[in-house]
Amino acid sequence: METIIFATKNKGKIKEINAILADVPDVEVVSMEEAGITVDVVEDGTTFESNAMKKAIEIMEASGKITLSDDSGLEIDAMDKAPGVYSARFMGEDTPYPERFVAIFEKLKDVPKEGRTARFVSCIGCAFPDGRRFSTYDTVEGYIGYEAKGENGFGYDPIFVSDELGECLAVVSPEEKNRISHRGKALRKMKEILKEELIK
Numbered sequence: 001m002e003t004i005i006f007a008t009k010n011k012g013k014i015k016e017i018n019a020i021l022a023d024v025p026d027v028e029v030v031s032m033e034e035a036g037i038t039v040d041v042v043e044d045g046t047t048f049e050s051n052a053m054k055k056a057i058e059i060m061e062a063s064g065k066i067t068l069s070d071d072s073g074l075e076i077d078a079m080d081k082a083p084g085v086y087s088a089r090f091m092g093e094d095t096p097y098p099e100r101f102v103a104i105f106e107k108l109k110d111v112p113k114e115g116r117t118a119r120f121v122s123c124i125g126c127a128f129p130d131g132r133r134f135s136t137y138d139t140v141e142g143y144i145g146y147e148a149k150g151e152n153g154f155g156y157d158p159i160f161v162s163d164e165l166g167e168c169l170a171v172v173s174p175e176e177k178n179r180i181s182h183r184g185k186a187l188r189k190m191k192e193i194l195k196e197e198l199i200k
Contacts (some may be wrong), residue, residue: 002027002198005035007055007069012154016178017068020187024194029068037063048072048085049135052125060127068190072122072183074156076104076144078111084121087156101148101159108144116143118160122182124190134193138185140164153177 006017006029014031021029032038039062045051048071055069073087083090091100108116119139126134141163148158150170157169157177164180165172178184 003035003065004029004194005032005037005059005063005065005067006030007032007041007059007067009033016174016183017187020178020184021191021194024191024198027194027198032059035063035065043071043085045071046085048121048123049125049137051085052123053127053133053135054125056125056127057133060129064129066129067127069125070122070183070186071125072120074118074120074160076108076116076118078108078115078117079104097155097158098148100156104144104159105146113143118142118144120156120160120182122186124183124186126190126193128197132197134190134197136186136189136193138182138189140180140182140185142169 004027006014008014009032011031014029018029021027037059039058041055041058043051043055045054051071052069055071056067059069060067071085073084075081075084091103119141121139124136142161145159145161145168149168150158152172152174153170161168162180165176169177
C-alpha cells in the first residue's frame with residue numbers, strides 16, 4: 001500500500017480527495033496531521049501553480065513520501081481577478097467570510113449580472129521523492145450572486161453561482177459540487193497521472 005500525503009489539515013478536504021482517488025490501486029491518502037508533519041509552508045507564490053508545487057515539494061522533502069497539494073481561489077473579473085491567489089487571506093486571514101462577502105458586494109454594487117463573471121480555480125501539485133513533478137489545473141465558471149445563500153460548502157461558495165448548475169454552490173449537495181467543482185476536475189486529471197506514474 002502506497003501512502004500519499006495531501007498537504008492539508010482540512011479533514012473534509014481529505015474525505016473529498018479519498019472519494020475521488022478511491023479507484024487508484026493500493027493507495028492511501030492521508031493528511032499532514034495523520035502523517036505527523038507539522039511543516040508550515042509559506043504560500044508566497046504569485047500563481048496557483050507556484051503555491052501548489054511549493055507546498056507539495058516542501059512536504060515531500062519533510063516526509064519522504066509522494067505528496068499532493070492544491071492551491072485554489074476565486075477570480076472575479078470585475079475586480080481584476082481578485083482575490084485570486086490571495087483568496088484565503090483577502091482582507092486578512094482571520095476576517096470572517098460574511099464580512100468578505102459584504103466587501104465584495106459593495107465593490108460590485110453597480111455591476112450588472114453580465115459583468116459579475118467569476119471562476120473558482122484549482123491547481124493540484126504532485127511531488128515524487130525521485131524528482132518527478134506534475135501539476136493539473138481546472139476551473140468552474142459562474143458569477144457572483146447578489147446575496148449569500150446556502151449552508152453547504154465553505155469559503156466563497158455562498159456567493160458563487162455555477163453556470164452549469166444555475167445555482168449557488170453552497171445550496172447544492174456535496175456530490176453535485178464535487179462533480180463540477182474546480183478541485184474535483186483537477187483531482188480527476190491528477191488521478192490519471194498517478195495511475196500511470198505509480199506503476200513505473
